Amino acid sequence: MSENVARRGFLVGGAVLLATGCTSNEPAAAPSSAAPAPAPAASGNDQPGEKVVIGFSAPAADHGWIAAIAKNAEAAAKRYSDVEFKPVEPTNDINQQISAVESLIAAKVSALVILPNDGQQLNQVALQATQAGIPVVNLDRVFPDKLAYRTWIGGDNYGMGVAAGHFVGRKLKEKGVSDPVIVEIQGIATLPLTQDRSKGFADALKTYGFSVTAKQDAKFTVETGNQVATSLLQAHKKIDALWNHDDDQGVGVLAAIKEAGRNEFVMVGGAGSLNAMKEIQSGSSVLQATVTYSPTMASSAVRLARLIAQGKGMSDLVENQVPQSITLASETITKENVEKYLPLGFES
């Protein structure tokens, strides 16, 4: 009996494979999210040096941002003839990521770049790597234990909220609006990163004497963004400003806004996707700005790992070694500067 089932399963599997054959996304030239053309390092840091192997582990992409992280890391490594890039199968399972990192430790890579599914839960294995003499570059989601990593590089969630808050605050002051209706569409409400973003937003708004009227979480997907926005627009007949935490879910939010025919407010996005930048560039959209949380940080992390493994410092700094922690600024993209950011935008 079980044999029979197995055979059936095999047949079905075959059918599925056949089906995939005719579903390509190829024909039209796939818009290549070309890895951002990086500025050459000021000193000789870009010159080929000692050969290094850089291991890379990140969650599986279920979101444009994470997909861009993996792509950027690989592209950054490819630029250097002295780097051998060793990515492990991305996974959203903590257990699997732990064993993936263990395999990289066993392979004795020169440096590790890790974006953990959860900093707390991967802390132990990062500590093992460090103890084995492998420098760990911790990407974005931070390990709680400073012994576990050599350098942390990541975005600034609080700063993102602050940037959005300042943009909104300034716009509304210009318009002379008093007591504005400000709406916030969050990602996953329970995540610390979401709470940091919301706190930054509220704190920045407070400096203008404003506060958030309503906020609602939308789980980072296009569909949920659309659902939440549809009802929020019903709840508030007149809105002055809207901050949506994430450009990916923003596609759904914008569709809801268009469907409702609303355009009386200023919308700010978050992350910095290509779609969002194009909307901003068009000038005819409610989306007037987005605050970055750029996946280019993966490119930088790989570069840092290379420098650390080769014992080099950052050329613009005085110190001989790479810093312990680098927090990227959240930049505000508007119609005025969008040209400059387009090459950095990621496909959602």
Place this chain on the structure above:
Amino acid sequence: MSEPTPPVRQAAGARGAQADAARTNLLSGLRGVGELRHLGLFVALALLVAVGLVTRPDAFATASNLVSVLSLAATIGVITVGATFVIIGGGIDLSVGAVMALASVWATTLATQSYGPVVMAVCAVLVGTGAGLVNGLLIAYGRLVPFIATLAMLVAARGLAQRMSDRKTQLVQQPDNGAIVSLSTTRVLGIPLLVYVFALVVVLGWVVLNRTTFGRRTYAVGGNPEAARLAGIDVRRHTMLLYALSGLCCGIAAILIMARTTTGSSTHGDLYELDAIAAVIIGGTLLTGGRGTIMGSILGLLIFTLITNLFILNGLNTSDQLIAKGLIIVVAVLLQRRNLKERAP
């Protein structure tokens, strides 16, 4: 189409439950709407409306809010119609959300999009129906338990959708394929086209379930497959068709979600299977099959959609919303069990 075939009549004669089911269906008509078994649902809806009127009198009772509730319900509503058929037929389809996601992704690949909106729509429907057919074949002829077969489809379809889209959100290209999006943006009498699509699917579903041989066979197969078989119904073929029908509904839902979100994505329809099943259960359909109505399922769904709407209008958070939904499922099922006992001879 509307005359019952002799074998079915025999089946009805052969078994009391089926006779009961067949009779109810023959007599139902519009009367079914006001039937006692839906009374509880109407009361629940009325309560929710009252809550809305009290808490947000300005925003709740507006035409545009009503329209947006219906638009929100449309996508999952279409899926719920298909799920009602499957569950009345004694099965379960866990793959609905994933199949819808797959259909939306397949229809929005650059290759498909280059053929224009009509091909995109046809593609979505074919992919949905095809996936449903695979479910049906596995269950009816492969003798897999529905729960397992459709669970496998859930996982595999979601994976295939991710692979095809490379985990990206695929935009519907405008203006070339703007016709798809216009389902959501074009309004007739102030109501978006996709709500009409939803209504059409509900009406068609109701007609098929209550006015055709196919519908009566569905009750018969779900009520007692053995008796149905003895009565000459090709139970396997019918079971297969039920899953294909559910897949077809997912395909139509995929068109609606593309219209609403302007995208195809492997993240669409997450946990739809649970929402659809919950709506069907609240609507009074028995998970064991043989009994249930489209009307009940749609009312169940509207209750869920209204809850979401009320929570957002009042600025309450989503966690409480989940708790409320969980409570409603339990209360609904407890009430139904009491009803069944009271009606039992």
